[in-house]
Amino acid sequence: MGQFLYTKDDANIVTITMDMTGPVNALNAEFAELMDDTLAILKAESDLKGVVLASAKNTFFAGGDLNYMVSIEPGQEEDAFNFIERIKAQFRALEILPVPVVAAINGAAMGGGLELCLACNHRVALEKGVVVGLPEVTLGLLPGGGGIVRTVQMLGIQTALPFLLEGKKHKAPEAKALGLIDELAADPDELLAKAKAWITANADDPFAAIQPWDLDKKKHGKAHKIPGGDHNNPANAMFVSGVAAATFKKTRGLLPAPEQIIDMAVEALRLPVDRALTLESRKLAYLVTTPQAKNLIRTFFFQLNDLNNGGSRPAVEQRFKVQKLGVIGAGMMGQGIAYVAAKAGIDVVLKDVSQESADKGKAYSAKLMDKQIQRGRATEQAKEALLGKILATENASDLAGCDLIIEAVFEKMELKHQLTKELESQLADNGVWGSNTSSLPITQLAEASVNPANFVGIHFFSPVDKMPLVELICGKETSAETLAKAFDFTQQIGKTPIVVNDSVGFFTSRTFEAQLNEGAQLVAEGVHPVRVDNLGVAIGMPVGPLTVTDEVSLNLLFQVRDTQIKMGLRDPAKDQTPLGTALREFLCLEQKRGGRQYGGGFFDYNEDGKSIWPELVSQYYREELDISDADIKDRLLFCNVIEALKCFEEGVVNTVADANIGSIMGIGAPAWTGGYLQFVNTYGLANFIERCGELAAKYGARFEAPAIVKRYLAEGKTFS
Numbered sequence: 001m002g003q004f005l006y007t008k009d010d011a012n013i014v015t016i017t018m019d020m021t022g023p024v025n026a027l028n029a030e031f032a033e034l035m036d037d038t039l040a041i042l043k044a045e046s047d048l049k050g051v052v053l054a055s056a057k058n059t060f061f062a063g064g065d066l067n068y069m070v071s072i073e074p075g076q077e078e079d080a081f082n083f084i085e086r087i088k089a090q091f092r093a094l095e096i097l098p099v100p101v102v103a104a105i106n107g108a109a110m111g112g113g114l115e116l117c118l119a120c121n122h123r124v125a126l127e128k129g130v131v132v133g134l135p136e137v138t139l140g141l142l143p144g145g146g147g148i149v150r151t152v153q154m155l156g157i158q159t160a161l162p163f164l165l166e167g168k169k170h171k172a173p174e175a176k177a178l179g180l181i182d183e184l185a186a187d188p189d190e191l192l193a194k195a196k197a198w199i200t201a202n203a204d205d206p207f208a209a210i211q212p213w214d215l216d217k218k219k220h221g222k223a224h225k226i227p228g229g230d231h232n233n234p235a236n237a238m239f240v241s242g243v244a245a246a247t248f249k250k251t252r253g254l255l256p257a258p259e260q261i262i263d264m265a266v267e268a269l270r271l272p273v274d275r276a277l278t279l280e281s282r283k284l285a286y287l288v289t290t291p292q293a294k295n296l297i298r299t300f301f302f303q304l305n306d307l308n309n310g311g312s313r314p315a316v317e318q319r320f321k322v323q324k325l326g327v328i329g330a331g332m333m334g335q336g337i338a339y340v341a342a343k344a345g346i347d348v349v350l351k352d353v354s355q356e357s358a359d360k361g362k363a364y365s366a367k368l369m370d371k372q373i374q375r376g377r378a379t380e381q382a383k384e385a386l387l388g389k390i391l392a393t394e395n396a397s398d399l400a401g402c403d404l405i406i407e408a409v410f411e412k413m414e415l416k417h418q419l420t421k422e423l424e425s426q427l428a429d430n431g432v433w434g435s436n437t438s439s440l441p442i443t444q445l446a447e448a449s450v451n452p453a454n455f456v457g458i459h460f461f462s463p464v465d466k467m468p469l470v471e472l473i474c475g476k477e478t479s480a481e482t483l484a485k486a487f488d489f490t491q492q493i494g495k496t497p498i499v500v501n502d503s504v505g506f507f508t509s510r511t512f513e514a515q516l517n518e519g520a521q522l523v524a525e526g527v528h529p530v531r532v533d534n535l536g537v538a539i540g541m542p543v544g545p546l547t548v549t550d551e552v553s554l555n556l557l558f559q560v561r562d563t564q565i566k567m568g569l570r571d572p573a574k575d576q577t578p579l580g581t582a583l584r585e586f587l588c589l590e591q592k593r594g595g596r597q598y599g600g601g602f603f604d605y606n607e608d609g610k611s612i613w614p615e616l617v618s619q620y621y622r623e624e625l626d627i628s629d630a631d632i633k634d635r636l637l638f639c640n641v642i643e644a645l646k647c648f649e650e651g652v653v654n655t656v657a658d659a660n661i662g663s664i665m666g667i668g669a670p671a672w673t674g675g676y677l678q679f680v681n682t683y684g685l686a687n688f689i690e691r692c693g694e695l696a697a698k699y700g701a702r703f704e705a706p707a708i709v710k711r712y713l714a715e716g717k718t719f720s
Helices: 029-044 066-071 077-095 112-118 135-139 147-155 157-166 172-178 188-201 234-251 256-270 273-287 291-308 332-343 355-374 380-387 413-426 442-448 480-492 508-525 529-538 545-552 554-566 578-590 614-620 629-650 656-667 676-683 685-699 707-715
Strands: 003-008 013-019 050-055 101-105 122-126 131-133 183-185 324-328 347-351 390-393 402-407 427-435 455-460 469-474 496-501 603-606 609-612
Touching: 003 029, 013 029, 013 188, 029 077, 050 188, 066 291, 077 112, 077 273, 101 112, 101 188, 112 131, 112 147, 122 172, 122 188, 131 172, 135 157, 135 256, 135 291, 147 157, 147 256, 147 273, 157 234, 157 256, 172 183, 183 188, 234 256, 256 273, 256 291, 291 496, 291 656, 291 676, 324 332, 324 413, 332 347, 332 355, 332 380, 332 390, 332 455, 347 355, 355 380, 355 390, 402 413, 402 480, 413 427, 413 442, 427 480, 442 455, 455 480, 469 480, 469 656, 480 496, 496 656, 508 529, 508 545, 508 578, 508 614, 508 629, 508 656, 529 545, 529 614, 529 629, 545 554, 545 603, 554 578, 609 614, 629 656, 629 676, 629 685, 629 707, 656 676, 676 685, 685 707
Parallel strands: 013 050, 050 101, 101 122, 122 183, 324 347, 324 402, 347 390, 402 427, 427 455, 469 496
Antiparallel strands: 003 013, 455 469, 603 609
8 A cells, every 4th residue: 555654844844745556646545545544643733833745756646536437337426426525525624724735746736636736725836847737527527626616716717617618737837827836846855845935934824724715704804705706796697608608519518517517616606615515526426427428538538548658559669769751742731741740850851743832831831830929829939940840842862861751642542652663762771651541552552662561551630730640551561660660650749649450441531431421311312401410510520511521522532432443442332322422423523513622512602601502402302301300310420330330340440449539539529429439338239239220220221230239249348
């Protein structure tokens, strides 16, 4: 068992150094026991002057025990509530000690870690290496250790609520400016010295040991006023109404945590602190049982951490770092790759067929940096340094010695083969050739390479500077060393890599296409196109499937389809949404409506926005069609889930984590699902099979549940 090291100096200041079992300190049963023992000793002290709370770990305090939280099932809310209340009572006992308590924050204090600090009278943090935050909302939870109540009391609701709803990490200087940290220290020695100095300097201040919200007018002669006022302030009421509306627009009511946070923040304005703390516990005890929280915790904590820690990386001991990167093609994708690589400090050679095209691609980086400068997030010096990392050129010889070359040209096999043959020789010894393709098989692309073992797919998503995911695709001969190098490069530029195997469309494009096909099929069957798009948004998609199709462009979709048919990779006779395909052919090939960038597709576009193309409604909409919203929403969601399951079943994607993270970060799966495979777990495998059967009976065999779901159900397994 770990320990809380208890030391007392000559000034009667006690330092409690938390050193729990494992790599981090966390709010769990061990913490509860250690804190009970520590509080008993502190309360027995007769000459105590103050307490410093410190950590023996590199991380000050990691927060709540998510393994425990994810194990709580509906019906066990009272057990969760009691545990939360036990921890919260300890925090409360700490903050009502008759002496000042100071948190000496030497590393990250996230979630429950920050809540522990907020229960102290004063907070000192290292200026560098410390991040604090309350990220619970990103996991479908709320800060239940007093985080909402105390931040509202300290900062006021208009400052606290955005902090609580965003769930962002803040570096120590930012947290100080926000009011969460009181002092900064340069090093660990100064950190402890400043913590003790504050106690000594405030030894004679009767209010130093009293939290502002515990001040009582009758007892202390003054009372606490919440910054910005309480619930009676009309400005607060207007602010909360605006935040609630904006939040609902963002979450569409699919995530309960943000709504609960807003409600709790309002209650913290009007209730006495202890009653508010109890209500906060109730709300957290409810949220931990929701499927949304379980989905988000499993995917965005456990699975994402596993990927970021190299869970899908081959067991290649040596780490790889790109020093010089070649990017072939300075178009939309190439220019984005050049920017993120240069931002990571990599020297980039951006090559195109002409100097003018290459310079235009480099100008994209200048444009992005100018935007950051305007927002105060970068300087002219930083811009010049980044641009100095990018060499725009038309000369192949400038690629000589690249550790990695990524071609990012049009999806044409012949063109990609030609570039591989012409430029692969410019690679450094054992250099890697990567193809940024979303659909062409890597094994066939590698046929043009003299060293297919060093050939790998590196699929970026647009816009590259914003999208966090990179899909790495292994061809038949891609070596473990090559995959490891691509994996390391992806992390070097700050992206999250998923690893998939070669197939038509790989994982992301194949799964993504399913919903575009289904959206067109629904319109062709007679559903009003606006209804299709709106219900796509209603299930949590960033935008509807018809809007996405226009943005991607029907022209591109047909180019990819035709290429796959010519290569024998797609059989038109096996099209599962033939009406949708015919509709898109009508739009794109007959009406020359290739998508937004070509003047219009499903929608017309003008300065005022977009509107559905009238002829689409007149030719396809059937008012008499009887189909429920529930069926439309499930068709749009289940088509993606089923395709993702098939990819997992076929070995296109090897791990559940890769599938879940890939579906959310790469193709916009609704966050509340936790990813397409995780969705099946909380929906229930038996329920999923039954619902698939209902959809298949009405709308076609494409909705039959894949065999793997039935097998997992029989074996008592889940997708984890």
